[in-house]
Amino acid sequence: MPIRNADAERVRNTSFFRSADDATFDTAMNGAFLQRFPANTTLLMEGDTVDFLYILLEGSVELGAGWKSKDTTLAILRPVSTFILAAVVLESDALMSAVTLERSEILMVPGDSLRRGMKENAVFGYAVSEELAGCYRGLVRSIKNHKLRDSTERLANYLLTQRARQGGKDEIVLPHEKRVLAALLGMTPENLSRAFSKLSDKGVSVDGARVGFSNVTVLERLARPSPLIDNHYAQDRNTLGKAYTERQQGVLDQS
Amino acid sequence: MPIRNADAERVRNTSFFRSADDATFDTAMNGAFLQRFPANTTLLMEGDTVDFLYILLEGSVELGAGWKSKDTTLAILRPVSTFILAAVVLESDALMSAVTLERSEILMVPGDSLRRGMKENAVFGYAVSEELAGCYRGLVRSIKNHKLRDSTERLANYLLTQRARQGGKDEIVLPHEKRVLAALLGMTPENLSRAFSKLSDKGVSVDGARVGFSNVTVLERLARPSPLIDNHYAQDRNTLGKAYTERQQGVLDQS
């Protein structure tokens, strides 16, 4: 499917393509096309050769990995997100698999075109470096979150991050099913349930996808959110300058 | 301390600076200086403003992070390695602390100079992107290693990686003290001891820093090493083309 102008505009406003001038944009996007996928479609498996940069425009995508019959979720992406950029830059195989969680619309940009754009225009290349650096830092945050916090603390911080992103009110709506949230937080659905009940002490009440907070101070005393791990404002990437590039890879999504 | 020519040459042969022409190298290195630090010196704490790119020329450096009185080791670097590149590119704060493990010699490159070099020369900028992409993939490997393997499996794979890097003989020498190795593998020293004794079934014998293998096949059946997690040849970064950029951040070092 050809790219619609509206989509091209959207990509230029919400991703590192913003820094490309018209000529560079045309070079980097040469041969790109739009594709729709149903839910639960495998876009890419671990070890596959990567020929395209993927840009998620609608829907959501899970990045995961497996070994010896185990599987783990590394990140859940929401629009607008690029993925497997690192493999494209290095012309190497994918280290993660990518599966749609719902019907999704994805812009596929030939790796050759992107690399040519980067080599032609240092300013655009710099923007790609910023994006990669942001992804790297997102992973560092994710590792810190997992190695330094237990599952209840991860949930508490996830909830506070969502609360900040949803306007700071005392009720939020979980953006994913609980089983997906459990995978994102690196625990089983059973333990997510138990973690929620541990937080009822701290004023957290759950009703389906709606979560209420009656004592944020107490919750924060447990969660101890830190700007060196949590990224409460990642969704403001269009208004907060380069904050857009600081992805929450892994535990916290960008929604 | 001024930079010695031999050091400049070494950096140009063993890091992403290889792609810089003379003029770009001078731009990117403008104002750089060499500094020596004793063991256990904190170079950088989490949250500090990052003004320099660090290039480790001698010694070793631990990258770590803490939260709520807990600490974790994210990587142990050996020469020649650059670190906190992502923070330099984004002109942001450090997400990790950096501490020397032994007396170390470090080249400090002003962030401004590096950024100027990247913006002046797209080829050099592309090389920095490759480096960042390699660091990113190193972290992905590290997360997979931690989330998919238990501590004994991580040790078994670490040993096989070291064995491959040390020439494939049936005896290797551990490059770190066991307590450092334990931190690197994400476990306590006590559990590292226990993990070694579990591997004695698989033909692994330990004598101080020397580890012998009497049945690699059996060990591999447990470890199940995977090119999508382990990077057996990272030390060959000078001879295997761009493999140098695929860092083992986190669990496996680059030595």
Add this chain to the structure above:
DNA sequence: AAGAGAACTTGATTAATGTCAAGCTCAAGC
């Protein structure tokens, strides 16, 4: 050679998390 201190090992215990099994809830479809 003796002593001190750090590194390492071992065992007992505790804490955290995963696994298995059963039951509950709710919405969609008949």
Add this chain to the structure above:
DNA sequence: GCTTGAGCTTGACATTAATCAAGTTCTCTT
């Protein structure tokens, strides 16, 4: 209104790893 099935919750249990407490070995210094 009933059935069905997926998602979710709860409890019992197993596994994994951290913690605490000795003890041992090693190395460096004197």
